[in-house]
Amino acid sequence: MTVRSLFSLLFLAAFASFASATSDYHESLVLQPLPQSALLASFNFQSNDSQESFDERHFRYFPRALGQILRHANTKELHLRFTTGRWDAESWGPRPWNGTKEGGTGVELWAWIDAVDDEAAFAKWITLTQSLSGLFCASLNFIDSTRTTRPVASFEPAGTHAALDNLHLLHGTLPGEVVCTENLTPFLKLLPCKGKAGVASLLDGHKLFDASWQSMSVDVRPICTETSDCVVQIDQSVDIVLDIDRSKRPRDNPIPRPVPNEQLVCDTSKPYHSDDTCYPLESTSEKAWGLSEVFGRSISGSCPLTEGSADGAVCLRVPHEREVHASPGAVEARKADGYTRCFTLESSTPFDLMIPEQQATAQVPLDEPVLRAERTIVGHGQERGGMRIIFDNPSATNAVDFIYFETLPWFLRPYVHTLQATITGRDGLRRQVPASQFIKETFYRPAIDRERGTQLELALSVPAASTVTLTYDFEKAILRYTEYPPDANRGFNVAPAVIKVGGEHPIYLRTTSLLLPLPTPDFSMPYNVIILTSTVIALAFGSIFNLLVRRFVTAEEASAMRAQTLKSRLGGKIVALRDKIRGKSKTE
C-alpha cells in the first residue's frame, strides 16, 4: 500500500493541474529516505500553455526553443529521457513514477509524429533528433535508422490526439551516451523560473551527477478536457537517488576519512575489545541530514508562478513521529497516510529542512516490485554469444502479464529459433519448457545490415512465484574498418530492454544496458597492408625486372670491369685533384 501511496502522491501532483487551470505552472519535490542511507529526490515541473497560443507561437511557460522544434518536426507528443546509473530495485523497491518517467541508461527518445507515410515520418524524426541534439547538447543526432524502431505494443500515447491514424511512433536509444552537466543546463533553461527560484534552485550539476542514480525526463503532450479547450503540457522531472553520507562531504574536501576512534561505537562485549581493537556496532539511529547539507544549497523561495496552487511544493516522506525542522515561514501540512508531510514555501524566503539524528522508529515501508528483470550477455569467444533474460515474479498468487521490448544493433544477429525457456519455482527446480508456454505473442522484425536493427516484442506471462529464463544465441557480425568507434575495444552498447506491465496505467521496467565485445581489428592495419603488399610487389617486380634487364658476367670480369670503371675513374680523379692542389701550392 505504502509505495502505492507515494505514487498516488506523485500522480496527485501531476494530475492536480488538470483540475485547477488550463494555463498554469506547478512544481514539486518529494524527498524519501531509502534504505542504506540513500535519499530519493523527485523533482517535477509541469506547465501548460493553451493549444491556441502554442499554434500561434506565443510561448509563455512553454519554452520557445522546444516549441519550435516540435512544430518544425510535426511532433505531437514527445518523451525524452536522460539516465545514468542503475536503479537498485532490490534495496530501493519499485521505481518512482512507476517507471513512466525514467529511461534506460543513456538517452531514450520516443515521439508521435504526424506524417502522411512512414518515409515522411522518418524524415521528420531525423529533423527532430538533429534539433534536439542541438538543444540538449546530447548526441541525439546519432539516432539514425539503425537505432530507430517503431514499437507496436510497448508504448501508448499519453495525450489526447484527434487523429491517431496519421501519427507514427518512433523510438530511439543511445545507451552509450554519458549524461552530464551540459545536458542539465539546457534542461533547466526550459523551466519558466530557470534554476533561480523554486525547487529547481536545488539542482546543481556537481551533486546531481554524483548521485547513485539519476534520471531526467521531458514529456510533451496535448491534453484536451471535455470542454474541448486543449492545452499543450510540458512535464519535466528529475529523479535522483543520493547517498546521504557521500553528499554530505564538503565539496572542497571530498575524500572520505575514517571515523575518529573516540566516535566509533564498539561492541564492548567482544573479548578482544580494547583501546586499539573495535568491533563496530551498526548504528541504530537514523542519520541526520538537511537539504542544504545534501544538495549544497537551500531552496531560494518558491517560484512566483506557482502562487495560488494549493499543494505543498516540498513533500517529505518520513514517519510522522520523526522530528523535522523546517525554515520559519513554511507551512507544514501532514497527510493522513502517516508518512507524508508537505511544506508550502514562501516566495523570496530561503527554505531549508533539517532532519536531526534520531533513534530509529518505524520505516516507510517499501512495496514489493511487480516484476524483477535481468538481462545479460552470456557465452565466450569473438564469434558467438547468447542473451539471457531472467524474469522473476515475486507475487505468490498472481501471474504477471507484460510486454518485453528489445532492440538489438544490426551487428548482433540473434537466432530466434534458439529461443528457449526454463522455469524455476520457489523449490529451486529448473525445468525446460517450450517458450511458447509463456510467450503469447511475438512481434519480430529482423535486422538489415547497416540499415536497421532487430526489433523484438514479446507478450509474456510469468506464473506466480516463479522465475522464467529466456535464452537465445546470437552471432556477432564483423564490421567494416570505418564503422568502428574510436573506443572500439571498450565494446558496443546494447540498448536496455523495456518491459511494460499492465494496461491502463502501465508500470515500466528497464533492464541495464549491455556491453557487447566485438572482434576488433588492429587499426594500423591499412597502413601495414599498404607497406607489406608494396614490399612484396617491389621484391617480385625488382627481381624480375633485374633478371630481364641486367647483363650477367663472371665474377672476375665484374671485378675487372669495376676496376676499370669505378676504381680507375675515382683514382684518376683523386690524382687530378691532388695535382691541382699541389700545383696551386707550388704557384703560391
Added chain:
Amino acid sequence: MSTKNEDLSSSQTVSAHSDHIMTVSTTSQRPPPPEKPEAIRTRFKVIAAFWAVIIFLGFPIWWKTTSIYRASLPIPDMIDWADGKTCRPVFPLEIRVETPFLPEPEAQHLVRTTQHTLDDLNEFSAHHLRLKLSNDNGDDPLQEPADTALTVRLLLQEDLVNPKSELQHDTTQLDVYYTPSQVPPLSSVNPPLSAYIAGELQQLFTEEKAIIAQILSDSPATGAAATSQSPSAMLSSISPQLAESIAKRLRRSMKYADTYHLAFSLFTPGAEPSSWDIQAAVHEYIVPLLQAFSPISNFTVDTQVQLYATFAPTAPAPEYDEEHAAWTLKPEDLSAFINAAEWPLSPSIGPGPTINFILYVPEAAQSPLVVKDSLATSWVVPQWGGVFLLNPANSTQLRHLSREDLQTAFLTFSHQLLTLLGAPATPAALPFRLQTLTRIRAASLLLSASSTMGSLARLTESLPSIPIPATVATSVATTLSHLTSACEHLRRGRFQAALADARVAETAAERSFFEKSMVGQMYFPDEHKVAVYLPLLGPIGVPLIVGLLKEVKKAIALRKARQVS
C-alpha cells in the same frame, strides 16, 4: 647487396653451364667481351614494354580512378557578371501624371517641360524618372508595361498663391494643387509649375537615389566605373549627413532573405511581469506592417516570456544618475546588454534569419533604466534586432502588461523592423517606401548574386582539387539566366518582376556556392597521397627510371659515336 649476390651466383651458374669460352683465371682480370647487339636490343625492348604498360595502361587507370568530377562552368560569363560587364543596373522609374482638369495638348506640354527640367536636374543617369500621361497607353501593346512608381495627380484649387503638393499616406500618389492661372501656356519654355513639380519629384526620390548610388558604389562591379554619371559622383553631390545616415542604415539592415523569423521576447530580471497581451499587440502593431511587406518577404512571428533574465556577469552594471533620477547604461556598453550565453535567443528553425526584438522590463529597484546622455530607452542592434526598455509608469511592478502598456514598445519595434529591413527613412508614406525598398532589394540582390558568381568562379579556378557536381552547374545556369532576365526587367522598369528574378538568382547562387559535396575533398591532403603511393612507387619506380635513363644515355652516346664516325 642482395642484387649483387644474385648477380654473382647467377654469373657462376651461367659460366658453369654455358658453352662460351669463359676461362676462369685468377691471375689476370679481363673485362667481359662487348655485349651482343641482340642483348642490347632485347633489353631496350624489355624496358620499352614496361614503360608502354605504365604509360598506356597504368597511368590512364590511375587517372581515371583518382580524378574528381568537375562539371564545366561558364567561368568567363560568371566573371563578367561579377565585374559588371554584362549588366549595368538602371532604374527608369515610370511616373504617371493624371491631369483631370487639363486639356490634352496643355497636359502634354506640361509633361514635356517637366520631364525636361527633371532631366536637367538629374546627375545620376542610372536612376531617372520618366513622366507619362495616364491616358497615354504606351507605345507597344505587346510589351509588358512598366511598374508605376508614383502617380502625380494635378488638381485644380482656387485661391492658391503657389502650387502645393501632398503625398498620400496610404497609396503611392502625389497630389499637386494649382490655380488655373499657373497652367503654362503652350509657348512657354520653362514654366514655374513644371519647375515646381520637377523639384518636388526630385526631392521625393533623393534618398532612394542616394541609397541606390551607395549600393552600386559599394559593389566592386559597378562602383569602379569612372564616368561622370557614376554612383560615386552622385554620392559626392549629396550632403555628407545624408550619405553618412544612408551608409549607417545600409550597415544596420539585414541581408535580404525570403523569410524572416521575428522573435519578440519579454525579458525581466525578476519574476514579474510574467504575462503580456502579446497576441493583441502583434495583431495591432506588427501584422499590418508584415502584410504590406508580403510582396518582398515572408515573415513568421514567435513570442516568448523569459523570467529571471540577468545580465552577464561580465557586463557593466547600470549606474545611478542623480541628475535624471534614473539608472543609466553607457552607450558603449549596450553591446554587452544582451546576455547571449544565458538568454534563450536561439535562431528560429528553418531557412532565413531571425530578427529579435527584446522588451526588457527592469526590476523595480533599477527603474527607470535609460541610456546615458541620450536618455533613450530603445536601440537597434545592427543586423540582429532591437531592444526596448519598458520602465513601468509607476514604480510598482506590473504583473501583466496590457496592450496599452505595450503600445510604445511595439510602435518602436515596428520602426526598428523597417530600419532592419532596409526601408528608407523618408518620406512618411509607407507604400512609397516599400516601392523604394523593392528597387533597393532588386539592386542589392542582383549585385550580391553576381558577386557570388564571381567568387565561385575564382574558387573553382584557385582550387583545382575540389569537385564540382552537376547540381552546381545547374544552379549556376539558373542564376545566370535569372540574372539576365532581372537585368532586363530593371531596364524596362518592371521592378517587382526584377525582384522576383533576383530572388531566384540569389537563392540559386547561394546554393551553388555552399554546395556541401564541394567541401569534402579539402580534407584529403597531399601528404596522405604520398604516404599511400610512396611505398609502392619507390621500389618499383627507381629501377624503372634508372633503366630508362641508362637506355637514354646509351642512345645518346650511340648517336654521338655515329656522328663522330
